[in-house]
Amino acid sequence: xxxxxxxxxxxxxxxxxxxxxxxxxxxxxxxxxxxxxxxxxxxxxxxxxxxxxxxxxxxxxxxxxxxxxxxxxxxxxxxxxxxxxxxxxxxxxxxxxxxxxxxxxxxxxxxxxxxxxxxxxxxxxxxxxxxxxxxxxxxxxxxxxxxxxxxxxxxxxxxxxxxxxxxxxxxxxxxxxxxxxxxxxxxxxxxxxxxxxxxxxxxxxxxxxxxxxxxxxxxxxxxxxxxxxxxxxxxxxxxxxxxxxxxxxxxxxxxxxxxxxxxxxxxxxxxxxxxxxxxxxxxxxxxxxxxxxxxxxxxxxxxxxxxxxxxxxxxxxxxxxxxxxxxxxxxxxxxxxxxxxxxxxxxxxxxxxxxxxxxxxxxxxxxxxxxx
Numbered sequence: 001x002x003x004x005x006x007x008x009x010x011x012x013x014x015x016x017x018x019x020x021x022x023x024x025x026x027x028x029x030x031x032x033x034x035x036x037x038x039x040x041x042x043x044x045x046x047x048x049x050x051x052x053x054x055x056x057x058x059x060x061x062x063x064x065x066x067x068x069x070x071x072x073x074x075x076x077x078x079x080x081x082x083x084x085x086x087x088x089x090x091x092x093x094x095x096x097x098x099x100x101x102x103x104x105x106x107x108x109x110x111x112x113x114x115x116x117x118x119x120x121x122x123x124x125x126x127x128x129x130x131x132x133x134x135x136x137x138x139x140x141x142x143x144x145x146x147x148x149x150x151x152x153x154x155x156x157x158x159x160x161x162x163x164x165x166x167x168x169x170x171x172x173x174x175x176x177x178x179x180x181x182x183x184x185x186x187x188x189x190x191x192x193x194x195x196x197x198x199x200x201x202x203x204x205x206x207x208x209x210x211x212x213x214x215x216x217x218x219x220x221x222x223x224x225x226x227x228x229x230x231x232x233x234x235x236x237x238x239x240x241x242x243x244x245x246x247x248x249x250x251x252x253x254x255x256x257x258x259x260x261x262x263x264x265x266x267x268x269x270x271x272x273x274x275x276x277x278x279x280x281x282x283x284x285x286x287x288x289x290x291x292x293x294x295x296x297x298x299x300x301x302x303x304x305x306x307x308x309x310x311x312x313x314x315x316x317x318x319x320x321x322x323x324x325x326x327x328x329x330x331x332x333x334x335x336x337x338x339x340x341x342x343x344x345x346x347x348x349x350x351x352x353x354x355x356x357x358x359x360x361x362x363x364x365x366x367x368x369x370x371x372x
Contacts, residue, residue: 006200006275006300006349030099030369032057032064033089036121037071037080037108043264044212045291046105046121049170052194053102053119056361059195069108075149077107077124081156084110102368109160117368118167119189120174122288127153128181129286158182168368171289171311189367190315192359193294196267200300200349201275203342206233207304208277210270210292213240217284218306218327220249225332227253232336234281237262237273274299278345281305282312283327290315297321297356302348304335321352 034057036050050066057064069087072080084107090098101113105121126134127150135143161167161184169175169186178184207226211217219236223246226232236246236259243261250259265273274280280296280303289311296303297315302322305312309327318324323338325331339345365371 006202006346030057030062031092031096032062032100032102032369033067033098034064034102034104035067035069035089035108035111036104037069037084037106039071039073042212045289048194048291049121049191050104052191052361053364055195056192056365060362060365062365069111071107074126077149077153078156081107081110084108085112087111089113100369106157109165110156116165118161118165119191119368120161120167120169120178120186122174123157123177123181124153125288129177154181158184166370172314173286173310174288189364190294190359191289191291192361192364193291193298193356195361196271196295196298198271198295198298199275200353201272203278203345203349204276205231205340205342206235206277207279207281207336207339208273208296208301209234209236209238209281210265210273210295211238211282211284213238213242213246215242216286217242219246219281221283221327221329221332222281222336223249223253223255223259224329225336226258227255228329228333229336229340232333232340233258233260235260235262235273235277237265237270239264270295271299274301277301278342279304279322279339279348281332282309283325283332284309284312285327286310287312294356294359297352300346300349300353302339302345302352304332304339306332315355317355320348321355322348 034050034053036046054064054066069084070080089101089111100115101111102117102119103109104119106123109118138146167186168189170191172188175186175188178186209219209222222234226234250256280301282290282292282303283306285308287310293303293312293315303316304323305316306327307324313324316322316324323335325335
């Protein structure tokens with residue numbers, strides 16, 4: 001199927017309050033730091049969102065850049081929180097005041113600023129929603145040590161996130177976690193897709209996966225579903241510790257001719273892969289948000305996700321913009337089989353594109369800065 005089937009008031013004050021000139025609403029230009037934490041040599045979704053938010057701020061006339069704080073290795077988080085809290089984010093290098101800070105994840109929200117907005121990716125998940133699974137891997141001494149660390153981190157997070165910072169959650173899943181662990185109120189604001197030249201060229205029958213190769217992303221379920229579906233194909237983009245195990249699985253299922261590993265993709269190649277696939281797999285377990293979902297939607301491609309996938313399952317409407325299925329091989333295989341029909345994939349993709357258009361960086365920036 002070719003590309004023809006792809007549808008793709010008041011005066012300004014120092015705080016950045018909206019002004020109105022004629023019929024066009026304008027806002028004062030602010031200096032904004034987008035603060036996120038990071039570890040070396042790993043490309044995570046929060047990096048993508050941080051860069052896209054900076055671009056969104058600049059597109060709205062603000063000065064902005066990404067400011068990175070340390071995350072530290074597991075077991076050294078408290079020192080990272082301390083280092084972050086002592087970091088000066090109040091002044092630019094040329095002596096101008098930073099007007100606002102938008103932080104994204106632990107422990108970057110420990111920075112101190114009088115106008116601090118938190119747009120939360122997630123806290124340290126091993127101490128929250130993944131605690132039971134993590135605790136099961138520990139011996140008796142480890143359970144005691146990590147249990148104490150967990151209590152300390154919970155106390156620090158509660159204090160930071162309930163201390164006057166305005167808190168937004170990037171998904172309903174994250175909002176519920178904030179409520180469950182800490183009673184922290186938050187408003188849901190989904191990040192739009194990064195500003196890329198998305199397009200739709202074809203529905204070539206392949207299911208595309210774009211994610212770091214780790215167990216929570218459940219690429220093995222996609223591979224086994226493809227193996228159970230005659231004629232189905234998958235392309236898996238990304239790097240990570242699961243690569244060798246997944247390659248062995250592909251060999252053992254004798255589907256090397258139907259499952260291709262693409263590795264890490266450039267932005268141009270990523271856009272091209274979205275453009276030609278029939279659908280996108282994002283069936284991760286308990287995902288915080290899943291930016292891939294809206295990237296697929298912007299490319300007029302439906303998404304297959306799972307009932308326990310968290311953020312992606314909030315955005316995908318079953319049999320309208322994709323399929324929301326139980327995380328079993330049979331259920332995923334059924335969805336894959338249905339998407340082998342290019343007409344069906346195109347119809348779901350058209351509706352997905354309509355949903356994507358409801359999410360804009362203009363809206364996100366104005367909501368975060370309170371200028372709407």
